[in-house]
Amino acid sequence: MASIDDSATVIRVRGLSKRFGTTVAVDALDLDVRPREVYGFLGPNGSGKSTTLRMLCGLLHPSSGEIEVLGHHLPKDAEGLKRHLGYMTQSFSLYRDLSVNENLTFLAAVHGLPRKRAHQRIEELLNRYWLAELRHQLAGTLSGGQKQRLALAGAVLHEPDLLLLDEPTSAVDPQSRREFWESLFELADAGTTILVSTHYMDEAERCTRLAILDRGRLVADDSPQRLMEALPGRPLLVECDRPRQAQQVLEGQPGVIALAQIGAALRMLVEDVEYENPLSERLRTAGIEARLVSGTANLEDVFVAATRQPRQSAGEAS
Amino acid sequence: MKLQRLLAIVLKELRQLRRDRLTFAMIVGIPVMQLVLFGYAINLDVRQLDAAVLDQADTARSRELVAQIEATQVLTLRYRVSTPQEVNDLMRRGKISVALILPTDFEARLERGDRPALQLVVDGSDQVVQAAARQLARFPVPDAAGWTQQVTPIEVVNFYNPERRAPINTVPGLIGVILTMTMVLFTAIALVRERENGNLEMLIATPVSPWELTLGKVLPFVGIGLVQVTVVLLLGKWLFAVPVRGSLLELYLAALVFILASLSLGIFLSTLARSQFQAMQLAFFTFLPQILLSGFMFPFAGMPKVAQWLAELLPLTHFLRLVRGIMLRDASLFELWPALAALGIFTLVMLSVAVMRTHKRLD
Structure with missing residues (x-):
């Protein structure tokens, strides 16, 4: 339980599990998040991202396992943590029938900010997140991107040391997403540790460290760069004039991990180099003229490779 | 309109309803509760109103009359008091809603038949009690054959709401x-x-x-x-x-x-x-x-x-x-x-x- 030996970790999780009835939402998770990291949670829907985030801020009780966040043991000391924690929910959870200003004033009071400090801080945030002109508008009438900037302002109003964001960009346009991520890096620079869940590859790639979750289990955990370098398979581009047919031929062949049509070409992830020749042979016998070019690994390859393993073993078991 | 589609919607609604256990319980619970409770509870025949009796005459006839009124079960005599002040107190505190007052000259009044022989004091703050009192006022007082139409043997005195508004x-x-x-x-x-x-x-x-x-x-x-x-x-x-x-x-x-x-x-x-x-x-x-x-x-x-x-x-x-x-x-x-x-x-x-x-x- 002592945190002296790894005082540099903001979040330390060991063997964390959460069961809802018979379903296991989070399964024996280990996690270490260091200060100022922008730590990403990547995973499909239902992989346990939200459940994990909710346990990390004390909203849910874990079924088993240890959680230590900013030196507070959860769920025992959840209240002590709350002053140092910012949480941005997946769906907009501020009051739609209050104005931008009223929402922030309410939150400032909830966090016990002195009146003068609150006023100062709200002005600062309104300007930083381009909300100054919208201050008297009702939150419910804001656009997706504006709502999300307001939610971020609300989550960092009390200057938390740790910011948890649950799929913050799922309802906003690409421009707003880019701006939003700029804001996150700004916060990280200022000393905030950030844990953000997403299912966008481009967002995951921007994280300093990435955990890939699949059905409640942690299947990969490293920096995006190292994850791509350590990709177990090999990405190949199949250049041919009939990519649809090529995909049908290659589907289910030994060594093929994933296939996806990218424009006129077919992108294929294979387990190893040795499968390359048999696969082009297979295409030739099917009467498809194709050229296999080796591609550069991207995060989607990592994701597909990482989330594939359990599915396959489950298939073999049955 | 297609029957198949209609049935599909009905089925879906029933499914959703079955999963919403609280609503389901209330759909069954409300009629059952209403029937059981209100079927028995709503009864405009008032019985057993809490009452006090102030029998200043205290004769065999007055006691007999009180016993007869009590036997109608419209009143339950909870208190026997000796002063009008006690009647006032009990009624103000809500302990009784009716009081029977038999004056000292009860027998003489019965004989003469010129003034009501007994008073029924009623808590006018409850309209139901007023109705019950009117019912009691028609109680046939024995030995009062010679009453004229103008004077009834029982006088109803409506406390707190004399105009019955x-x-x-x-x-x-x-x-x-x-x-x-x-x-x-x-x-x-x-x-x-x-x-x-x-x-x-x-x-x-x-x-x-x-x-x-x-x-x-x-x-x-x-x-x-x-x-x-x-x-x-x-x-x-x-x-x-x-x-x-x-x-x-x-x-x-x-x-x-x-x-x-x-x-x-x-x-x-x-x-x-x-x-x-x-x-x-x-x-x-x-x-x-x-x-x-x-x-x-x-x-x-x-x-x-x-x-x-x-x-x-x-x-x-x-x-x-x-x-x-x-x-x-x-x-x-x-x-x-x-x-x-x-x-x-x-x-x-x-x-x-x-x-x-x-x-x-x-x-």
């Missing part, structure tokens, strides 16, 4: 009904709305405690409730000349305690409901028995014992006793302490159950 009976009760409706419904909905809109998930991650949240949301309603009381009182006075005979301060105190009881019921309901719609359903579920059993609409005295016990559990029953006592009979809160205590206990029980059911978590 309906607003005097309904307006005080209406305060309770209006408060019940708004306090319970609005608090339950307001509290559930927070959860339904996802605001709660955001708030849980802040230092707000669940009781700060609940209290903060409920306190404005205390003010709203007191404003409603004022509006009804003023309109009652201007439009119907309904008096406030007791202390105005004590009336507001009683209303405040009742508001707290209703709010605590609303808070409790909000811990059961998962959506605003369910909160509304639950509020109406508690609203109906309060209206029907409290004595606002139907006579409390006419209900069977079981229904009366149930009515004792409802805050409106006790508030009606308080508000009628203070407004119409000039009773003091001190004299009406059992009703006040009942409201206090109700509030404490509801709040405790609600506390036990409230977690600052999502699971």
